[in-house]
Amino acid sequence: MRPWGMAAADPLLPAATTARQPNRLLAAIPPAEQNRLALDLTLVELAAKASLYDIDEPISHVYFPLDCVISVVADLDDETVVEVATVGAEGFAGLPAFLGATSSPHRAFCQVPGQALRLDVDVMHRFFAGDGVLHQLMLRYTQAVTVFLAQNVACNQLHTSEQRCARWLAQTHDRVGRDTFPLTQEFLGQMLGVRRATVSLSAQVLQQAGLIRYRRGLITVVDESGLHAAACSCYDVIRREFEKLP
Amino acid sequence: MRPWGMAAADPLLPAATTARQPNRLLAAIPPAEQNRLALDLTLVELAAKASLYDIDEPISHVYFPLDCVISVVADLDDETVVEVATVGAEGFAGLPAFLGATSSPHRAFCQVPGQALRLDVDVMHRFFAGDGVLHQLMLRYTQAVTVFLAQNVACNQLHTSEQRCARWLAQTHDRVGRDTFPLTQEFLGQMLGVRRATVSLSAQVLQQAGLIRYRRGLITVVDESGLHAAACSCYDVIRREFEKLP
């Protein structure tokens, strides 16, 4: 229903009570497992641009976003950037560490500031020795991420910057759960791997179609379903995959 | 050293002895675990274009390639195709099933014909209940695949068709372990998500530079390191990631 939307607060997870929404992975595990894990989770406040892990640097923690959004990006040789994935309350950041790697050629940072629950990587691996429900959920989530990645591969090759722009806005809109959120065209250009001028043109088309409104770093989604229609089918493919998650 | 290259034959895995090389995941697990698994593995011959699983159809088996190469592709609305990943003897096909999904919005088929060891998905999950070494290896491999996917996302957005063409040829060259292999420009165009005419131009540049030779569906890599130089840095990023695997 609401793959990246808000969910009801879960009183069973003490550390999560101060955020506007729980992490959906953590909310889905049995109370006993929640309690066992709660002591090892640290509630952290992530500021915009805060780094979670850097290219080829050790990954020390995984993060379960509560109300923040994380971007995973590739820095190419010529210092251009492309976003390869995003993470919200539906999942966790630190896939490489979960999957047994110690580092990755990509980096993750906070895109939309907010709270997250942090878990030490070594603690996580000890925790999984018992092989509980969370482990299964994280595997299942990993699958959704691979679909997300694969769809991005196809999308970047075949769809116009305007379609991809609309999709990015629609997905972020789903994630933040508000119609208005801060976003500069410069930043969006970096995420999409296109020039700011290209974003400017796409954004104007979307605005003139009455789908969005914006002014100086603040964007508002006016017509959600219109935005979905303006986006490529990748929006639906990805959404469906995430809706399959428990 | 040889992330996608040949490896010495492994006599411990009976079912694999008829192929020119073993599957590297299976070769890396302890003999006891190998023996326990061997009974459930079926040696299959995969013809070119053979389907391993279809879009949104149940995935019944995972495949451990011996000397074949598998393509995972996305079919977009307008019946265009893009390859999102490839799988060789270094890994396995059927990631969605391994990660707990029953189907996926992408499909997998045999690109280079050859042998593979097939494992029933239910049997696999029962086998993993004991949580052995193979499970860990497959997780670790999953990580490499996510890096592969992520790099493809960036690459498709930022690099020229000529660079991507060179990278695809270099990677396939590594995989098949021979300098000459069958490949039409039409097929390569589909994998890269570009027109055949575009491949034709790229291929000519590479040929005139003395890096490759080809004639009617048969391509030969002449200058391997030259081809690496003509490819984008994505080649190295991905190679390094796969070299980290056990």
Add this chain to the structure above:
DNA sequence: CAATCTATGTTCGACATCGTACATAGCCTG
């Protein structure tokens, strides 16, 4: 050997995006 596929070469205008540059205008701060 002739007929027929099928893979490759090549061309045309069209179009999206690039790289670069400069202009405008909203917002913050002194």
Add this chain to the structure above:
DNA sequence: CAGGCTATGTACGATGTCGAACATAGATTG
């Protein structure tokens, strides 16, 4: 409220790729 910073609008030619079409030539088959 004046100055400056930063986000956005817009313009230019250059370039890569597209879509479509037609030509050529290697391979296969009767």
